[in-house]
Amino acid sequence: MELSINKEFILSTAKEILEFDSPTGFCSEIIEKIRNIVGSFGYSFELTNKGCGIITVNGVSNERVIGLSAHVDTLGAMVRSITSDGKLKFSLLGGPIVPTLDGEYCTIRTREGKKYTGTFLSTSPAAHVYEDSSSKIREPKNMEIRIDENVFSKDDTLKLGICPGDFIFIDPKTTVTESGFIKSRFIDDKGSVSCLLGLLELFNREKIIPKYTIKILISTYEEVGHGSSYIPSDISEMIAVDMGCIGDDLSCTEYDVSICAKDSGGPYDYNMVTKLVNLAKDNNLKYVVDIYPMYGSDVGAALRGGNDIRGALIGPGVHASHGMERTHYSALENTIKLLYLYLNE
Structure with missing residues (x-):
């Protein structure tokens, strides 16, 4: 598939927000930074009482509201x-x-x-x-x-x-290499935040109106388990965009979009996962399907919070999670492409 994804914007945005201090519980400053980026694209930005951001992208139809989430809080x-x-x-x-x-x-x-x-x-x-x-x-x-x-x-x-x-x-020690690697602490999950901002930049630049209304949650307490425990009530399905796991018997690499079938909270919605797999396969994306043995997501927090939603989890493959992490630009690009396909299918 051909999408005019703005590589320079994504890498520069990733570097900027990776270098911005935002440990869990101290995110008001980076949320304001994200509000300004989103405002430059003309999309609305609201704050929840606990400081999470909600970005609304109006679609052709309001018949369904699809939630996306990524967390800006770090270790x-x-x-x-x-x-x-x-x-x-x-x-x-x-x-x-x-x-x-x-x-x-x-x-x-x-x-x-x-x-x-x-x-x-x-x-x-x-x-x-x-x-x-x-x-x-x-x-x-x-x-x-x-x-x-x-x-x-x-x-x-x-x-x-x-x-x-x-x-x-x-200190995150953020570096972007000429070969396309991003190495830094806290790519989990600022790499995914960069993917969502890159998707918004694409929608704005190409004047794309998605098929259904999208609400993007930028959560601020994911690292301590309750990032998206509250979500807007009109969301019926939600995709958490968070790092893909690499290591042991998993298939994921730093170049893939990872589709998670199950994590420590249980299986994700079968039909959503199947749809994501088929879209990735049919459009020749570099993707894998994996089970994450020690992992929880914003979708898990939303479900535990009592929200009646279907949920899925995808994200760019990230090596050495919770340590000195690394990913490649191609993993971010594959993630953006899969999100675009899902939202416009």
């Missing part, structure tokens, strides 16, 4: 306590692979908006000093954050305005 951390020598103990937001945090740069944001940089480290950080510097298990109780300020005591850190409950932003 992160929060200050738990301050040590006697002024370092920070932390509590995780979501489930990052903790050993990958050792040595990572971060930013601490106080309630007053001050920002201080720091580094996640093991409590045995020096090979020349600690016998267990390599072997100590990397988990929060054995780690702390070294702040880049002149602090020597708990009081010194408190005087900076840093307190328990302050958010900690993990």
Whole structure:
């Protein structure tokens, strides 16, 4: 199929939002950024009470309303306590692979908006000093954050305005390569958000009116399980657009759109999954069908919230989820194409 997908827009948008700090529970700033992007296309943008965004694209018919979702919240951390020598103990937001945090740069944001940089480290950080510097298990109780300020005591850190409950932003280290790879933390799920924004850019540029009205949910608490537990009542079917899993006995690669038949919450709607598979197959998209062994989605949250919907899950294949992730532009493109086909079939 031939679609004039704007590769430059998608990659630049992905880089911009990947570099934008938005750990789960701290998403108002990035939601405002997305509101501005969507507003430039002329689509309406509403906020729910808990800060999720709802974008409406009017279709030729209102006979059905199709929901799409992607989450803009990411993994992160929060200050738990301050040590006697002024370092920070932390509590995780979501489930990052903790050993990958050792040595990572971060930013601490106080309630007053001050920002201080720091580094996640093991409590045995020096090979020349600690016998267990390599072997100590990397988990929060054995780690702390070294702040880049002149602090020597708990009081010194408190005087900076840093307190328990302050958010900690993990440096995403976003890079887009000449060969089309995006490597960064938090491609889960900002890669999918970029897909949805790319779809809107296509609709706006080509003056495309979809067959049915679409409501796109940008959720802000997916990483802690209740991102789209509320959805508009007129949505009858919903596709969560979230990362495709790679590894073990799964078929997905960084070039595919992955169609999930089942995750830890159970099977997705049979007819929707079948339709997605047939559309991908008939249009020669690079796709796979997989079962995700340890995974939940915004559709799962919506169903647990009591919404009477059919649901499916697709997304670009992402390697090394919840660690140093990577995908390829072609996976984003295949995802956009499959969404377009589904919405206009």
